[in-house]
Amino acid sequence: MARPIWSGTLTFGLLNIPVSLMAGERKTDISFRMLDSRNNRPIRYERVNSETGEEVAWKDIVKAFEYDKGSYVVLEPGDIKSAAPESHDAIEVEAFVDVDQIGPQYFEKPYVLVPAKKAEKGYVLLREALERTGKIGIARVVIRTREHLCAVMPQGDALMLMMMRYPQELVDVGEYRLPEGESRDYRITDKELAFSEQLIQTMAGEWAPDEYRDEFRERLQDVIGRRMKEHGVVSAADQEPEVHDHAATNVVDFMELLQQSIQKNQRTPAKKVPADAPAEKPKKAAKKAAKGAAKKAPAKKAATKGTAAKKAAGKAAKKTAARKKAA
Template sequence: MSRIIWKGAITFGLVNIPVVLRPASRSQTLDLDLLDVRDMAPVGYQRINKSTGKPIDKEHIVKGYQYAKDEYVLLNDEDFRQANVEATQTVDIVSFVDAESIPPYYFDTPYYLEPDKRGDRGYALLHATMRRTGRAALALVVLRNRQHLAAMLVHGDALVLNTMRFADEVLPISELRVPKASSAKGSGAHAREIEMATRLVEDMTEDWNPEQYRDTYRDDMMARIEAKIESGKTHQLTQPTEDEEAPQRGAKVIDMVALLRKSLGERGKDDEGKGRRRAKPAEEAEAAEETEADDGRASESRGRRKTPARHAAAKKTPPKQPPKRTTAKRTTAAKHAPAKAPAKSPATARKSAGTTRRKAA
């Protein structure tokens, strides 16, 4: 657990919650020493008296405010505390705001707030209320002889105090030369580019997992240091190389769609090599159905290979044709056949037979 750097209380309205402040971040920079290249002796940060040019001990150093030329008022930690005792012992909440409305560039250093003796109940009350309302508390707090604006935020079961920069410490964005987000013409972003870029963003989206990220550059530097130790070149400075290409200057037309398409293709290759790390249940079910269908088709294919004659015969059987209409045939035949004589009545038939016999006699 990190050390306690401050003790006090959270106050808002009439509520007073005893808390302690612990650092929520730590530096992982390399610990380097300054050396005199002539004899490898360490070079320290000496405290020099500007009048005599001689170093002085830390115990003889005090703080002073210059109110006139060469005239100072001496100050120590007790002076800073008595200037405003309450301010140095409280996180004074002055208002609540929507947590998402605070621009990220205002945040500075995070700290954990932990309830002190008899502070559990008030701590839990404030935490539950802020969680329900979705608000962040803006507060004023004095740390290391300086007053800070701070944002108190809910994270998990804890309250986090993040010191902030005052408005006059933040440079206005209006001074930047940036494209207007509301104008596609000004930003140069076209609908097709935005669509493909959105696909790439969605493809790269994953759950927040900070443990998977680390300072790889520090690892590379440590590997280089160890290599110099193993090679016995600890006192040799590396000479600059000239094989690096100079940065290109001048305007260059970039096909953003082609770059995005290539990026999506590279992402696809990576996914094929290591598998999808995140599969949604619906996608898994669909993949399972497709696998079953593929297995069925494979089994059917194996069955066809085992009995080729039967399936070959089935293939040769012509498809059934719909029954032909006989009415159309009769009509066509009647059109080309000679006309038949109409049927004769019995009397007419007898008369014709008699006439025939008389002609024969």
């Protein structure tokens, strides 16, 4: 069984549903390695200095941003970490929108959300609510160090998570030279348009994805199969995601959480506490730490005195034995 890419909680309102993020696509591309024809050994790519031609060790490599041609600013590891988001264990739904509002160019890569044990109720609740309302959830998820925009949408029995592109990643179609205007501006007759529509109707049918196959890959795979030997497959042990105490398992009062979420969104946001306002908890913690230190200090002193007394007694015993020997 496949291993989860990410494990955490799917959050909307006050409901937290423990889920695992599983791959929703399977790579079928056939990749090739370049070999030396003289002995069929792989060609290795080396990290070399563009000026000296010498190989560079990993420990001597730093990351830099090229802000101009040939001009770089070197970044420390801490610089990149400081820009990374803090939350890594939650898919936080920020809004629900109509699925028709989002163009296909925004969707990038599919994943499947799989509920943890005893979290099926919350999973089905969200799936059915999205199905009935015709909405999808717009959320953010952090995988490794990058924050991704994503959409949570129902698909049969599953909740799918679709990775999305940010608007800044899309090219404005207005940058290209495209035919604008109506069909009559291009001397398209009503008869031509009618025949085109008729052709489309004759070719119309139901979507049957199983009918479409990568035939080139299959033929190439047959060729490779005749030239290779079979190898064993090692499968890794499956991991169950950790379920938190606050997670929305099947025994949680969903009505109470849903009502609290609705009231929270309807209430006016509370005023933010100024950054320079005095905090009570740190003071209490400091007092507690001071008391603890005071209690430990006498014990430490006593222990030190006892050690010193033992050392003095040992020295006196050695001197007495030396005198007796001399006498």
